[in-house]
Amino acid sequence: MAKPAQIEIKDSPADIERYYREMLEIRAFENRCNMVYRQGKAGGYLHVYIGMEATAVGWLHAIRQGYDYIITAYRDHAQPLLLGTDPVKIMAEIMGRKDGLSKGKGGSMHLYDISRGFFGGWGIVGGHTPLGAGLAFGSKYKGEDRVTLCFLGDGAANAGVFFESLNMAALWDLPVIFIIENNEFAMGTRLEYHAADTELHKRGFPFGMKHERVDGMDLFQVLSDARRIVDYVRTEQKPVLIEIMNYRFAGHGAADNDRQLYRTKEEEEENFQRDPIKRLEKYLLDNNLMTQEKMEAIEAEIEDWADNVLAEADKSPFADPSEVYTDVYTDMMPEVGH
Amino acid sequence: MPIETLTYREAIRTCIIEEMDADDNVFVMGEDIGRYQGTFRVTQGLFDKYGPRRIIDTPIVEPGIVGIATGAAMTGLRPIVEMMTMSFSILALDQTINHAAKMYYMTGGQVSVPLVIRGPGGAANQLSAQHSHSMEGWYAHVPGLKVVAPAFAEDAYGMLRTAIADDNPVIFTENPGLYAMKGEVRTGEKLSIPFGKANVVREGTDLSLIAYSRMVHVSLAAAEKLAEQGISAEVVDVRSLLPLDEETIFNSVRKTHRAVVVYEDWKSGGFGAEIASRIGEHCFDDLDAPVGRVGGLNVPMPYVRSLELLCIPNENDVIEAVQKLK
Numbered sequence: 001m002a003k004p005a006q007i008e009i010k011d012s013p014a015d016i017e018r019y020y021r022e023m024l025e026i027r028a029f030e031n032r033c034n035m036v037y038r039q040g041k042a043g044g045y046l047h048v049y050i051g052m053e054a055t056a057v058g059w060l061h062a063i064r065q066g067y068d069y070i071i072t073a074y075r076d077h078a079q080p081l082l083l084g085t086d087p088v089k090i091m092a093e094i095m096g097r098k099d100g101l102s103k104g105k106g107g108s109m110h111l112y113d114i115s116r117g118f119f120g121g122w123g124i125v126g127g128h129t130p131l132g133a134g135l136a137f138g139s140k141y142k143g144e145d146r147v148t149l150c151f152l153g154d155g156a157a158n159a160g161v162f163f164e165s166l167n168m169a170a171l172w173d174l175p176v177i178f179i180i181e182n183n184e185f186a187m188g189t190r191l192e193y194h195a196a197d198t199e200l201h202k203r204g205f206p207f208g209m210k211h212e213r214v215d216g217m218d219l220f221q222v223l224s225d226a227r228r229i230v231d232y233v234r235t236e237q238k239p240v241l242i243e244i245m246n247y248r249f250a251g252h253g254a255a256d257n258d259r260q261l262y263r264t265k266e267e268e269e270e271n272f273q274r275d276p277i278k279r280l281e282k283y284l285l286d287n288n289l290m291t292q293e294k295m296e297a298i299e300a301e302i303e304d305w306a307d308n309v310l311a312e313a314d315k316s317p318f319a320d321p322s323e324v325y326t327d328v329y330t331d332m333m334p335e336v337g338h
Numbered sequence: 339m340p341i342e343t344l345t346y347r348e349a350i351r352t353c354i355i356e357e358m359d360a361d362d363n364v365f366v367m368g369e370d371i372g373r374y375q376g377t378f379r380v381t382q383g384l385f386d387k388y389g390p391r392r393i394i395d396t397p398i399v400e401p402g403i404v405g406i407a408t409g410a411a412m413t414g415l416r417p418i419v420e421m422m423t424m425s426f427s428i429l430a431l432d433q434t435i436n437h438a439a440k441m442y443y444m445t446g447g448q449v450s451v452p453l454v455i456r457g458p459g460g461a462a463n464q465l466s467a468q469h470s471h472s473m474e475g476w477y478a479h480v481p482g483l484k485v486v487a488p489a490f491a492e493d494a495y496g497m498l499r500t501a502i503a504d505d506n507p508v509i510f511t512e513n514p515g516l517y518a519m520k521g522e523v524r525t526g527e528k529l530s531i532p533f534g535k536a537n538v539v540r541e542g543t544d545l546s547l548i549a550y551s552r553m554v555h556v557s558l559a560a561a562e563k564l565a566e567q568g569i570s571a572e573v574v575d576v577r578s579l580l581p582l583d584e585e586t587i588f589n590s591v592r593k594t595h596r597a598v599v600v601y602e603d604w605k606s607g608g609f610g611a612e613i614a615s616r617i618g619e620h621c622f623d624d625l626d627a628p629v630g631r632v633g634g635l636n637v638p639m640p641y642v643r644s645l646e647l648l649c650i651p652n653e654n655d656v657i658e659a660v661q662k663l664k
Contacts, residue, residue, distance in 0.1 A: 069413075071409075100446070101446060101448075102444060102446030103446040105444060105446050106444045106445065106446065110444040110445075112446075112449070113448075114412075114445065114448040114449045119409075119412060119449075120444070121444070122437070124432060124436050127405070127437060129405070130401065130402045130404075130405020130406045130408070130433065131405055131406075131412070132409060133405070133406050134406040134407060134408055134409015134410040134411070134412065134413075135410075135412060135413055136409075137406055137410045138409065138411075138412070138413025138414065141365070141410065141415060142415075160401070161399075161405060161432075161433070164397070164401060164402030164405075165405065167399070168396070168397065168399070168402055168406055171397070326447070327442055327443045327445075327446055327447040328442065328443050328481050328482055329442065329482070329506050330442060330450045330505040331505065331506070332534075332581060334481045334482075335481070335580070335581075335582075
């Protein structure tokens with residue numbers, strides 16, 4: 001993996017400030033999610049993106065937002081935030097409110113903003129990967145040049161349906177990028193305990209698919225790799241399998257409150273030093289792109305923004321009981337229960 | 339409206355051709371449907387007519403096929419997935435139930451999945467334990483799916499058109515014993531038969547036989563024999579399990595005061611139990627006898643024909659059930 005110093009950075013200072021703000025927004029938003037979960041204002045399962053911000057920011061700035069398709073599993077808050085979805089609607093959905101993206105019927109794991117090309121938001125490990133191939137199939141069938149990003153976790157890389165998807169994507173030259181976010185843990189099971197070969201990108205090899213392991217912690221490295229690969233897929237109309245190396249700073253989900261069952265505090269401390277936000281801040285300082293004071297001011301501004309998002313979402317009422325039967329079908333009511 | 343005599347399989351094929359000609363977004367994918375012409379020859383000739391872009395031979399991976407078709411449907415395409423047999427669709431239950439069927443609800447109505455999954459369901463001839471499932475009752479349990487099981491060529495023709503036009507995922511089950519059966523089909527004007535409409539296919543006054551798919555023909559044969567004994571049986575072809583036309587079923591029961599539900603699936607927990615239960619809930623005061631049920635034996639389908647035939651309901655089983663009604 002290349003070091004950041006070796007990458008030619010073409011992004012303007014204004015762009016870089018935007019990326020920095022977005023990474024801070026994701027983290028601040030996710031911290032609020034953890035908070036509302038602890039307060040009992042969000043239920044079920046909830047999975048935050050803390051520590052992985054550079055991955056989503058880098059990849060989503062490499063695509064044509066609003067045109068290209070994105071699909072992911074249940075660690076899905078960052079993608080719609082970056083695509084410009086109203087953050088209040090995202091938070092409201094996580095809190096099960098009427099004004100949520102799915103009117104409170106989806107929840108944290110099932111966020112969607114189809115108008116922006118974001119297709120969720122799926123809870124069965126590996127289960128959404130053929131849908132990702134199908135999105136790419138759809139755009140290719142129609143003669144469009146959209147690229148589909150299909151994110152999945154390292155745990156999903158063992159799923160049978162994922163292998164089926166890789167085969168069909170390669171067989172039919174589908175313009176999809178499968179991005180394994182390797183954060184080293186499938187829930188509480190470390191990579192070497194769940195994968196016979198821990199170099200997950202090699203799973204593209206038997207299908208003749210271009211495959212690479214890339215860094216996910218340095219924003220500029222991510223941007224550079226993502227742009228190169230997205231360009232390849234759009235031009236060549238062939239799939240790629242990417243394994244992007246991360247570390248999950250938080251537990252698997254908000255309900256995972258004993259991380260020491262599967263990793264030590266020392267290991268965590270070591271990995272927290274790789275924090276993608278701290279790394280970008282160092283770059284901004286070293287290159288005189290931003291002062292410490294400016295960074296602190298931005299951070300304070302974003303903390304306020306996140307508080308405001310939460311406060312606004314909290315104003316929304318819970319879904320009306322009459323909503324329970326709507327949206328099962330496009331054109332009829334389901335069988336009535338009780 | 340021209341009337342043609344078509345086999346059940348030809349009726350399905352004719353509808354597919356008409357819909358593919360009308361809309362480029364309609365395509366077919368499945369195992370051996372193209373170059374091999376389809377295991378039951380439903381798709382015969384389509385590969386030569388439309389080529390590999392729209393008649394897509396897939397690897398033998400049912401979850402992957404349903405998943406990729408669901409993804410394609412989310413972009414606005416209208417895929418028709420052929421299951422080589424509905425028995426194999428068991429592999430794809432996660433994609434069908436957990437993904438396709440729930441998409442519209444989980445997105446709060448943002449995107450629907452106009453997908454048809456069709457293929458032979460039920461026993462054929464010595465296909466044994468793993469290839470003889472009736473799956474329609476499993477699917478009719480699932481909110482978000484629509485499930486139909488036409489018994490006649492014209493219904494297959496008209497209901498497949500409705501299925502393709504539907505914006506929701508539809509399970510379209512075709513009993514293998516029906517494919518060669520001929521029937522008059524009103525073609526040429528794109529006949530469309532709505533879901534949720536049962537059909538009284540034989541009128542009677544003494545009892546109602548309620549069935550779907552091939553069991554409609556078994557029930558009709560039983561009704562013929564019962565007539566010889568002076569018993570007038572009405573036969574209701576359910577056609578559509580989800581949505582279910584309760585009114586036509588209940589009206590028949592209210593008229594005859596006796597009912598036997600006939601279905602090929604394992605008797606215990608099958609969809610016939612649901613129909614019987616609803617008759618009990620809604621027509622209790624109209625009934626002169628408990629609702630009878632004829633279903634498949636609750637065993638894995640045996641291979642040898644003599645045992646297999648014991649498992650699949652026939653007209654004598656129906657007559658026996660009728661005779662038990664008091």
